Amino acid sequence: MTDDEKKTTQPGDTTDTPKKPEPTDDLVTTRHTLHTPQGDLDYSATTGRVVLRQEVHKDEKYDGRKPKAEVSITYYTLQDTDVTRRPVTFAFNGGPGSSSVWLHLGLLGPRRVDSGDVGDLTPPPYGLVDNLETLLHVSDLVFIDPVSTGYSRATEGEQAKPFHGFTGDLESVGEIIRLWTSRNDRWMSPKFLIGESYGGTRGAALAEYLQQRFGMFFNGVMLVAPALNLEALFDGEHSNLPHPLFLPLYAATAQYHGLLGDRTTDDVVAEARDWAETYASVLARGARVPDDERAAAVTKIASLTGLSEDYVDRANLRLEHTRVYAELLRSRRLVTGRLDTRFTGPADHYIHEQMPYDPFMSATSGPYTAALHHYLRGELEYENDAIYEVLSRQVHPWSYKEFEGQADVADKLATAMIINPHLQVHIAMGRYDGGVPVEAIEYSLDQMAIPASYRDRIETRVYPAGHMMYIHQESRVAQAADLADFVRRASIR
Numbered sequence: 001m002t003d004d005e006k007k008t009t010q011p012g013d014t015t016d017t018p019k020k021p022e023p024t025d026d027l028v029t030t031r032h033t034l035h036t037p038q039g040d041l042d043y044s045a046t047t048g049r050v051v052l053r054q055e056v057h058k059d060e061k062y063d064g065r066k067p068k069a070e071v072s073i074t075y076y077t078l079q080d081t082d083v084t085r086r087p088v089t090f091a092f093n094g095g096p097g098s099s100s101v102w103l104h105l106g107l108l109g110p111r112r113v114d115s116g117d118v119g120d121l122t123p124p125p126y127g128l129v130d131n132l133e134t135l136l137h138v139s140d141l142v143f144i145d146p147v148s149t150g151y152s153r154a155t156e157g158e159q160a161k162p163f164h165g166f167t168g169d170l171e172s173v174g175e176i177i178r179l180w181t182s183r184n185d186r187w188m189s190p191k192f193l194i195g196e197s198y199g200g201t202r203g204a205a206l207a208e209y210l211q212q213r214f215g216m217f218f219n220g221v222m223l224v225a226p227a228l229n230l231e232a233l234f235d236g237e238h239s240n241l242p243h244p245l246f247l248p249l250y251a252a253t254a255q256y257h258g259l260l261g262d263r264t265t266d267d268v269v270a271e272a273r274d275w276a277e278t279y280a281s282v283l284a285r286g287a288r289v290p291d292d293e294r295a296a297a298v299t300k301i302a303s304l305t306g307l308s309e310d311y312v313d314r315a316n317l318r319l320e321h322t323r324v325y326a327e328l329l330r331s332r333r334l335v336t337g338r339l340d341t342r343f344t345g346p347a348d349h350y351i352h353e354q355m356p357y358d359p360f361m362s363a364t365s366g367p368y369t370a371a372l373h374h375y376l377r378g379e380l381e382y383e384n385d386a387i388y389e390v391l392s393r394q395v396h397p398w399s400y401k402e403f404e405g406q407a408d409v410a411d412k413l414a415t416a417m418i419i420n421p422h423l424q425v426h427i428a429m430g431r432y433d434g435g436v437p438v439e440a441i442e443y444s445l446d447q448m449a450i451p452a453s454y455r456d457r458i459e460t461r462v463y464p465a466g467h468m469m470y471i472h473q474e475s476r477v478a479q480a481a482d483l484a485d486f487v488r489r490a491s492i493r
Contacts, residue, residue, distance in 0.1 A: 047074040072151035087139040087190040094198025099150040115367035126367040133480035165399025190491040200226020207416035220490035228444035231406035240283035244276040249437035259306030340466025
């Protein structure tokens with residue numbers, strides 16, 4: 001018997017164990033033509049997962065770039081273009097926990113969902129149509145699903161938790177942007193970011209992070225219903241900030257649902273905005289407010305919101321938004337939407353203190369999910385048996401450990417604008433957005449510490465719809481034109 005034949009496997013001996021292959025990109029590319037009134041768009045579509053690697057140091061020694069996650073992306077590039085002049089836009093939604101399906105198939109991409117709108121919803125199995133207003137007219141597009149959303153996952157054996165927080169998310173999405181830009185030779189292209197909701201939080205912070213970390217400067221940042229300062233959006237234990245900022249939204253909602261007579265939306269919103277400073281003063285003074293002044297405030301708030309004076313009084317003038325959406329149409333046995341307060345729906349009973357669900361999300365999640373699954377497999381020819389996480393709960397609790405109080409990234413956007421004097425900012429807002437109201441966004445912008453002249457580089461648009469204003473046909477067409485115009489102007493050298 002030879003020495004080799006005498007060898008036996010000892011406990012812990014892994015010399016004969018085959019090494020597991022590292023994950024690899026699984027991107028698939030297809031070619032397409034979109035026929036539009038402005039001419040044909042010949043483009044390639046690439047979708048799949050990109051392996052995200054991070055530098056590892058062990059015992060103060062560089063230990064290489066190790067795979068940490070596989071990130072699903074879809075990108076579109078127009079054929080036969082000069083990459084030094086052709087813009088590219090990196091897009092993502094928010095949540096935290098949302099994939100990029102909403103901006104992808106609702107507003108920006110060459111195909112879009114036929115979901116209908118409030119009062120005229122498309123029934124299952126819904127539809128997918130050409131998007132003649134796609135931003136591809138003026139920019140290549142890259143849609144990114146952060147880790148644990150879409151098909152993005154931590155690699156086998158790795159923890160997802162490090163990606164489920166402000167900094168981890170920022171670094172991972174930023175690395176995907178850096179990697180795509182390098183691999184596709186787009187460092188000399190005009191570059192843009194667009195993010196919706198928490199994607200606005202991410203987008204504002206990314207503008208600063210990518211400049212500081214990689215020296216990657218952008219031409220523009222487009223933020224759709226951005227959550228810039230969370231203190232302005234959620235009731236804190238001792239914060240009165242959200243209440244005056246939500247008042248115009250409540251007034252618009254009440255008017256939309258016929259609770260304020262024949263007054264116009266513009267009229268009630270203007271009155272609510274004018275009285276908001278008085279409202280803030282009343283709340284700030286608390287118990288020092290005289291009884292007659294408090295009573296007058298109760299009457300005023302009730303007249304603007306459609307809520308009863310008794311409800312406003314019992315709420316101590318402080319109207320928490322998810323409770324308002326349960327209360328406003330209680331007499332009609334309806335709850336209103338949160339992300340779009342034009343939407344309504346029935347509940348299982350009507351003694352809920354807070355809205356039991358969001359009728360807007362119920363109306364939109366089905367169409368977008370069905371369209372996404374058909375589109376990736378049936379049209380872009382990408383096959384993956386994993387669950388595509390449209391909205392993932394796996395990312396919670398989300399970590400904001402970097403902030404002492406509520407997260408606020410307006411200062412990061414301000415820093416990005418100061419460092420990059422060419423950076424332009426576009427803000428899109430929905431009048432019926434009950435999650436991130438117009439006035440809450442404006443408040444955050446007003447607090448930015450930038451020179452007065454820099455404010456000329458921030459433009460805002462308000463659309464007569466909700467958080468995803470592109471659900472509303474007229475708003476979608478107008479918004480698409482506004483974004484295309486912004487990209488054109490910000491790309492001029």
